[in-house]
Amino acid sequence: MSECLCTVDDVIRYHTDEMSAVERAAFATHLPACASCTQAVRAQALLDRRVAALPKYRAPRLAEPRPRAVGQRVLIAATIAAVMAGGLLLERERRGFEERRMVRAALAADARLLAFLPGRPSPAMPDVRLPPWLGFVMCDEWIASDPEGLYICALAPDGPLGRAGVIAGDVLLDIEARAVRSDTAMYRRLTRFAPGDVVTVRVRRQDGRTDRVRVSLDPRRIGERHPFDMDWSPALIESLNRTAPGAVDLRDVFIPDNTGSTAGLRVLLEPTPGEIRRTVLMPLPHLFGAGGLRRGDLIIRVQDESIAELFDLLPALMRVQDRQAFDIHVLRDGADVVLTITSHPGTEP
Amino acid sequence: MRVTEEAGDAREHDVRLARRMAAGDRSALGEAYASWSQRVHSVASRIVGHEAADVTHDAFMQAYERAVDYSGRGPLRAWIERIAITLALKSLKRQRLFRGFASRMRAPVPAAAMSAETAELETAIRELPDTLRTVFVLHAVEGYPHEEVAAMLGISGSASRQRLRRARAILVERLELESET
Numbered sequence: 185m186s187e188c189l190c191t192v193d194d195v196i197r198y199h200t201d202e203m204s205a206v207e208r209a210a211f212a213t214h215l216p217a218c219a220s221c222t223q224a225v226r227a228q229a230l231l232d233r234r235v236a237a238l239p240k241y242r243a244p245r246l247a248e249p250r251p252r253a254v255g256q257r258v259l260i261a262a263t264i265a266a267v268m269a270g271g272l273l274l275e276r277e278r279r280g281f282e283e284r285r286m287v288r289a290a291l292a293a294d295a296r297l298l299a300f301l302p303g304r305p306s307p308a309m310p311d312v313r314l315p316p317w318l319g320f321v322m323c324d325e326w327i328a329s330d331p332e333g334l335y336i337c338a339l340a341p342d343g344p345l346g347r348a349g350v351i352a353g354d355v356l357l358d359i360e361a362r363a364v365r366s367d368t369a370m371y372r373r374l375t376r377f378a379p380g381d382v383v384t385v386r387v388r389r390q391d392g393r394t395d396r397v398r399v400s401l402d403p404r405r406i407g408e409r410h411p412f413d414m415d416w417s418p419a420l421i422e423s424l425n426r427t428a429p430g431a432v433d434l435r436d437v438f439i440p441d442n443t444g445s446t447a448g449l450r451v452l453l454e455p456t457p458g459e460i461r462r463t464v465l466m467p468l469p470h471l472f473g474a475g476g477l478r479r480g481d482l483i484i485r486v487q488d489e490s491i492a493e494l495f496d497l498l499p500a501l502m503r504v505q506d507r508q509a510f511d512i513h514v515l516r517d518g519a520d521v522v523l524t525i526t527s528h529p530g531t532e533p
Numbered sequence: 534m535r536v537t538e539e540a541g542d543a544r545e546h547d548v549r550l551a552r553r554m555a556a557g558d559r560s561a562l563g564e565a566y567a568s569w570s571q572r573v574h575s576v577a578s579r580i581v582g583h584e585a586a587d588v589t590h591d592a593f594m595q596a597y598e599r600a601v602d603y604s605g606r607g608p609l610r611a612w613i614e615r616i617a618i619t620l621a622l623k624s625l626k627r628q629r630l631f632r633g634f635a636s637r638m639r640a641p642v643p644a645a646a647m648s649a650e651t652a653e654l655e656t657a658i659r660e661l662p663d664t665l666r667t668v669f670v671l672h673a674v675e676g677y678p679h680e681e682v683a684a685m686l687g688i689s690g691s692a693s694r695q696r697l698r699r700a701r702a703i704l705v706e707r708l709e710l711e712s713e714t
Contacts, residue, residue, distance in 0.1 A: 192705075196698045227710035231701060234654045234708070235673055240575050260627065 188218045195221060199228040316379045316401035319343020320356070322367055333357040333388065334364060348397040350387050357386040357394065379403035434468075440493040441482060446515055448482040449491050468501065476523040477512065485513040547609035554600035562597045569610045572675075573617045579658060579670040580621040581628065588624055592617035618671070618685050625663055657707045661700055668693050669700035 190211070197203050198211045215221055320339035333355040339346050345356075356364060360383050364370035377383055381401050388394050441450035454472050471477040483491050486500040487510050504510040509526040553561035570589055577585035577592075596603075596613045603612055658666060658674075667686060671677045672693070677685075679693040686693070705711060 192702045193698055196701050200694075200697070200701075202694060223711050224705075227705045228701065230710045231705055231708070232673075234650060237648075237651055238654065238674060239651065240571055 188214065188221060190214070190218070190221050192224065195224040196228060199225055316374055316377055316381065317343070317404040318345050318356075318370075318374070318385075318399070319402065320345050320350075330355045330388075332363075332365065334367065334370060336387075344399045344402050345385075348385075348399045350385075350397060350399075351390075353390045355388040357388055359383055359385050361386075374401075377401055434494060438483070438494050438497060442492070444482070444515075446482065446484060447492050448484040448515065449493060449497055451477060451479055451481045451483065454479045470525055471512070471523075475525045477514070478516070480516070481521075482515040483512060484515055485511075487511055543608065544605065548603075548605045551600045551603040551605070551609055554597050555603075562593065565596070565609065565613065566593050569613060572610075573614055576614060576670060576675050577617055577621045579655075579674060580618070580667055581624045582659065584624050584628070585621075588617055588620045591620050595620070615685060622667070622686070625667070629663070653708060654704070657704050660707075661703060665696050665700040665703065668696040669704075672697050673701070 194203075194211065198208065198215075201208075203211060211221075215225065320343065321337045322334045336345070336350065336352055336354050336356060338352050339350060350356075356370070358364055359370065359373045360377075362373055364373055379401050382398055383401060384396050385399050386394060386396050437451065437453045437455055438449045439452055441448060454477075477483075483497065485491060486497065487504055489496065489500045491497050491500060509524050512523045512525060514521050514523060550561050550565060554565065570593065573592055574585055574589040577588040581588055592613055595616050599616075603609060658669065661669060668682055671682045671685065672679060679690045679697070683690045683693045688696075
């Protein structure tokens with residue numbers, strides 16, 4: 185094709201009738217004078233003849249068994265399964281395999297230590313690296329929740345957050361600029377740091393302000409496996425009252441009473457829901473008013489748990505709070521009364 | 534054109550056959566297979582080589598299972614061929630995946646002995662890149678118009694034409710046809 189400007193593409197387009205009428209007429213005029221184009225067109229025609237002579241292939245019988253196909257499919261399936269399994273393992277590694285190992289080890293260590301009775305010498309703490317501790321209790325969703333962070337239901341005044349001036353009712357928004365909208369997110373975040381590290385956390389105060397506070401992380405203690413799994417210790421309950429100015433003091437509402445034949449917790453005051461909610465973020469607001477608890481009642485049991493003092497009542501209420509309904513047994517004017525407290529997530533008392 | 538030349542009675546026959554297949558009539562499947570399996574198998578053979586038997590079998594089984602989806606707008610044969618080509622293209626993708634540790638596409642077994650020239654052409658077609666071979670087989674060998682080829686492969690009509698020209702140029706060069714003329 186060196187003698188003319190035609191390309192192989194031109195020749196094929198002419199041969200397969202893809203040229204416009206004008207192009208075709210021009211090419212047809214050019215063709216007799218150009219030996220290379222003529223040869224190329226003939227080659228295309230020869231290709232067509234060869235293609236027309238291609239043989240047929242014999243189709244298999246319809247129900248013919250196909251062992252090879254089965255084998256190959258098994259191979260493909262096995263390969264895909266292997267690749268997926270490998271991917272899952274890598275993903276699992278990425279998502280914090282180490283973190284889960286630590287949690288398991290910490291739980292096992294706790295279980296071993298808790299099996300020993302108080303006063304007995306406790307076994308040596310296994311060599312487990314525990315994630316650091318913030319020292320607060322997260323609110324259950326239906327009591328108080330916040331879509332942007334974790335509602336602090338209670339906190340240890342001497343814990344990392346407490347020392348930094350965070351109080352119950354604040355919302356923990358992020359840790360070192362990473363949002364913590366769920367307990368697991370916060371837990372994952374904490375595993376990135378070690379006790380002694382100073383981290384910046386952002387909290388939203390009850391008046392809506394957002395503050396950044398520097399928090400020095402503490403080591404986790406036995407029994408505090410999870411950052412919000414802190415026991416309701418007397419110091420903690422006391423801190424609830426300190427942290428909500430203007431709120432009713434629970435020690436004025438409930439006092440232990442063992443003067444009669446049955447010991448229990450006497451209700452001395454009927455606080456308003458507002459006063460209670462500012463005091464402690466628990467099912468307490470649901471007990472009064474529609475709940476039926478009155479001044480003078482002697483609380484004996486919550487569900488099946490005996491109640492003798494305030495420290496019995498609050499944890500017992502925490503344990504039943506995710507139920508649709510729970511019973512409180514009270515002694516009212518010498519008669520047993522069962523109050524069924526029904527409350528639902530998001531309902532106002 | 535092959536796909537549109539059947540009409541009238543043939544279309545009614547196709548619809549009846551598809552209905553019988555949809556109703557689970559195995560003899561209807563046998564009838565369809567006897568009529569069109571050769572052609573379906575030929576297309577598949579040149580696209581996927583030795584896996585053509587599987588593709589042909591699977592295409593008819595799929596057609597049998599999905600016969601209720603046949604709309605009756607085009608010939609039943611073309612509908613089954615489309616299923617076969619879709620399966621062939623999937624099979625081709627799988628072959629590409631395994632090409633790293635498998636030998637090249639093996640030749641299928643033809644119905645009759647081939648001349649040296651034809652065998653040479655078969656080899657040359659088999660050695661074309663997948664994208665060019667598929668278009669060449671569908672259009673030049675099996676006679677599908679470019680628009681249908683384009684629809685099956687999800688490409689434009691002009692892309693189909695361009696691939697065909699490249700395939701023809703490669704074949705003419707490999708077979709040294711210009712020196713023979």
